[in-house]
Amino acid sequence: MTLPTHARAVIIGGGVIGCSVAYHLAKLGWTDVVLLERKQLTSGTTWHAAGLIGQLRASSNMTKLAKYTADLYASIEAETGVATGFRQVGSISVALTTERHEELRRSAAMARAFGVPVEEIDTAEIKAKYPHLNTDGVVGGVYLPSDGQGDPANIALAMAKGARQRGALIFERTKATGVARDGRRITSVEWEAEDGSSGTITCDHVVNCAGMWGREIGQMLGVNVPLQACEHFYIVSEPIAELQSLPVLRVPDECAYYKEDAGKMMLGAFEPVSKPWALGGIPEGFEFDQLPEDFDHFEPILEAAVNRMPMLAEAGIHTFFNGPESFTPDNAYHLGQAREMDNVWVAAGFNSIGIQSAGGAGMALAQWMEDGEKPFDLGDVDIARVQPFQSNRRFLKERVTETLGLLYADHYPYRQKATARGVRRTPFYNHLLQHGAVMGEVAGWERANWFARNGQTPDYAYSWKRQNFFGNVAEEHKALRENVGMYDMSSFGKIRVEGPDAEAFLNHVGGGDFSVPVGKIVYTQFLNSRGGIEADVTVTRLSETAYLVVTPAATRAADQTWMQRQVGEFRVVLTDVTAGEGVLAIMGPNARKLMQLVSPNDFSNDANPFGTAQEIEIGLGVARAHRVSYVGELGWEIYVSTDQASHVFETLFEAGEEVGLTLCGMHAMDTCRIEKAFRHFGHDITCEDNVLEAGLGFAVKTSKADFIGRDAVLRKKEAGLDQRLVQFRLTDPEPLLYHHEPILRDGEIVGYLSSGAYGHHLGGAIGLGYVPCSGESADQVLASAYEIDVAGTRVGAEVSLKPMYDPASARVRA
Structure with missing residues (x-):
């Protein structure tokens, strides 16, 4: 069989994953698919896999993919005649x-x-x-x-045969050796066969399914695939x-x-x-x-x-x-469109669950390639989450010594990785450590999660019950609610959008209205064509031609890539400036008093109302004060260039002694935000959650000119909501909520919590979760009796569609 000179998709790697992608693309009608396998199908990892096929995964969508996988393996033998050995043994x-x-x-x-x-x-x-x-x-x-359980090699061969039956071409002993690029696209793949022949295939898409070779194939394709x-x-x-x-x-x-x-x-x-x-x-x-x-x-x-x-x-x-077998830095596989190129896709690094994931992963990736949008939320495994430094060989060596074992380790809430730590540090890192900070890690950033008291061991003692930091966080939470606290937000992503079309570009990609005065802060979402939430952001207008987009630390890279793909003819430049500024949040009813101690600027409501930013003098330096809050209190986020960051920290900390300033961590920020029912991206809001059903319609201005997702928002307004995001408070103050606990409405399971944390001010565990409500009014949703299933015990819960803490937001506007 002769290799073609063109293919719609070239798949590199003939293990179970590559065969699944080929099968599912062919099933969608992609007849000109070519799979290149350097040796023989299944000869890398697939052939010696254990073949365990479990259905319960760590999230609902990963479980959906696992259930699809099992169903596929049970049925594909009838289609192809290849026995998969699948037995439902439990x-x-x-x-x-x-x-x-x-x-x-x-x-x-x-x-x-x-x-x-x-x-x-x-x-x-x-x-x-x-x-x-x-x-x-x-x-x-x-x-x-x-x-x-099943036969791994035959599962792969069954999908390979199914792909061939639908027109896909599979070439063994044919190695991909190089590529040609044009900007952000691969235009062709070079190959060499063991018989000495060679050639080039022009292509529309390339899929890296190279398994433990995925990192090196990624380098050849110009994309980052960290695995080892x-x-x-x-x-x-x-x-x-x-x-x-x-x-x-x-x-x-x-x-x-x-x-x-x-x-x-x-x-x-x-x-x-x-x-x-x-x-x-x-x-x-x-x-x-x-x-x-x-x-x-x-x-x-x-x-x-x-x-x-x-x-x-x-x-x-x-x-x-x-x-x-190949393992990744966070124990989640890599799936999706690579950030660095526009037609390179990845399905690799399956952390010993390749057989039980392959069917669903291939289906999801093929559908994504077909539609140009994720078929549903794949944030757990989306390769857009990875950071450039994570392909560092020393980092990978150290980290994967731990991640393999984490598959069977206790999966405690808040558990932190122990290896390959300290690579990204904020300007305040050493100051915080000196005062008892216990660090966690997100996207490589070291972040103070809580502060140990004098004499207390500054480390986690993990448990499913109240962990050793519970009291510490309660004190930090109380300081934010009753006095003033300070926490480090430097790791949050900061993307500068600049150019003559900056305003028009943001009005195209964002649901909010960005035609605002300099200094105005806009809270909004970037939506996809279905009205789902691609990013949850605050955007500050810095000048006539420049804005600052602030995103969660974990999604900065993905959000910037998503924005970049929408640029088209707009005259704008996007720049990651996260490391250029440190950010300290000063929050609580006495935040204004502290700010007045360190700065001669006017922080009154008249001069600096909620949702505005101003340039300020602070100590001996200058900074930018953004009046916003993620904890539901009066406060400011202080943006200061990294060269002045240590001085500003010391200035605030010393002045804080006069007002009883408390250093706080990310856990206290989370416990405060959930009391205020502020949404957490990746949990409460994702690309498949409609912005109206998430209760964020106020942040989307359908009255302005067209923007991505506007039509979907208008259709949803017309059709009505199918579900609502509801806030829950357990009536028993003892149980703890994390996420994914089932929601029972009048005794029947109707959903699960998207996030959970303890509400120290409200006096019980708080959760957020979606409740189906087609054809129902808000009052009807609230009229039912609700319980939450906590490890098999049903616990009564109060419910609200408004924030249980300060529903009128009087405190943030004080």
Whole structure:
């Protein structure tokens, strides 16, 4: 078969992911798809995968993709004649600690909200379903009857055959060796075959499905794909006579999983400290290769397993296997349109869940390529989240030693990565550490999450209950509500939009009205064509031709890329200026008093009303004071160039002694914002949440000239809301909310919380979540009885569509 000279899409990599993308593009009618595989299909990682197919993931959309995957594997054999070996054997996860049991019970509640069948089972029920298990120390568990297992290589080959049947072309032993570019587009891919032939394929799109080669292929394509291969171990026993079909078993407290397969028992591990592999590059000839055994590394896992599964002591080991799999810095795979190029797509770095993710990931990416927009929120895995520094080899080596083990670690709320820390620091980093700051990390930024008291260990002690910082955050929260607090916001993204068309451009991409005086601050959203929220921003007019767009730290890169793709003929330049200014938030009823101590400027309502910015003198320097608030109090965000940042911090801190200033962290900011029902992007509002249903219609001005998403907003106004974002307060002050807890309305599950935190002022845990309301008035929504499922216990909740704290916003305008 001869390679064509043109293809609509060239897919690089013939593992299960590349085959899935080819299959799903062909299914959408893309007949001129070419897949290039350097060796043989499945020869990298797919062939030695364990083949576990679980349906419950960490979010509703990831669960939706996993459920789609299982359904596909169950049906594709009939379509292609290739057996996938898919068996719905179920899975059991067991807890050996009360903390892990809490996690499993919360995951069971989440499964109920997501529509995944689940049973919470006690030790006796676990033993009945898994008689070979030693249940000593087992506290409890959960059973997911719809989980399964399959044959990884045949799953990939089935999708490859399905793709071929629909016209896709697949070429093995054909390596992509280079590309030609024109600006932000790849125009052609060069290839070489093992038989010595070579050539070029012009193309409209390129998809990087190169697995553990994804970083290097990304470099060839001009895009950043941070991932690193790690060694992954499992053993397979000799045949065991009495072994029948069993559920997949996970014992995460012992870092182990078990799978019965063809009368043998497989034991796999996700050890706490993993072994990065091929740091200098993967050998050129790698194909169906195994790595050297490392029994010493695996021995602690095996020792615990022999106790947990006594049959392993008798059976003997048939196979000790060590093979590489790729891991990413945050343990989420990379999917979507690469930021650096406009026609390069990525599906790689699947962190040992490639088989159970491949069907859904391929479907979602193909639909995204077809429509030019994400089919639904994929923020968990969207490659637009990655940072340039994350491809640093030393960073990856250090980080992936941890991320493999995090798959089976306790998934505590607020858990921070421990490795490869400190790469991005704000100008106030050392000042904050000196005063007891306990740092967290977002997008590489070190941020003060809370402050330890004198004599208190400045570190997290994780739990599902009240963690060791609970009282500290309560004090910081109280300071913001009753006096004055200061926290560091420097990590928030700052994008300068400048040029003669800056006003017109922002009026095109943003829902707000940017035809405002210099110094005015506009809070609004950038929408997509469906009225979903692409970004949640504040925009300050700095001059006639310049604006400053402020975004969350985690989405700065994605938001700037999204804006850049809308530029077209507008005469504007977008510049990331995040590192150029430090930002200190001064918030609370005494914020004005503190500001007057450090600056001669006028901070009165007449001179500096809410939603305006002014240039100020502060200490010996100058800064810009933005009167806005994310905590629902009177306050200012002080933007100061980094060279003067330390001086301004010291000036404010010293003057603060006179008014009782408290240093606060990001956790206190979050607990305050949720009391005020301020939305959190990525949780409460995403690209698939309509701006009106999110309760943010006030920030979108449909009366102005056309903007992206305006028609969808008008259609939704006409049709009415299908759901509303509701605020909840638990009537019992003890339970804690994080997110994804099921919402029950009159006894029936109707949704789940999008975010949760403790409301220290309101005296209970607070959550936000969408409630279906088609054809209902606001009063009808509020008239029902509501409960929240917290780890299997239903807790009564008060509800409101207005913020429970200061609904009239009198405090921020004081």
